[in-house]
Amino acid sequence: MSDWVGESWGELTPDQQQRMNQLGDDVGKIWSDPDDQPTRDVALAAGLDYMLDRESVAVLAGDSMLETFGDTLASCRRDLQYALARCQIAAVLASEDGVPETRIAHEAGVDRMTVRKWLGKR
Structure with a gap:
C-alpha cells in the first residue's frame, strides 16, 4: 500500500x-474484478484524503x-437518470423506425431484455 500512496505515506501516522x-x-x-482498478484507485484516494485531512478543501x-x-453522488444520479431517459x-x-431490438441493445450498451422493458414488451 505504501507504494500506491507514495510520498504521502510518511504523512500518515x-x-x-x-x-x-x-x-x-x-x-x-x-x-x-481486474476491470475495477480505476474504481479501486478512486476509493483508495478518497480514503487517503479522508485520513490526511478529514475536512479537506471542502471546508472552505x-x-x-x-x-x-x-453532492457529487446526487449530481451523478441525476445525470444517470437523464442519460437513461435519453437512451430509452x-x-x-x-x-x-424498424431498428431491430438486438441492434438497439448493442448500440445502447444494454441487454435486449432492457430494450424490451423500455418498449413495454416485458
Missing part, C-alpha cells in the same frame, strides 16, 4: 498506515468531505 493497509484489502474485496465551501461526496426515448424511436 502508524495507525493511519495500518488503517490504509486494511482499507486496501477491503477495497480489493469489494471491487475485485462550508461543507464536510462527506457532504461534498454526497432514442430506443423507442429507433424501434418505431
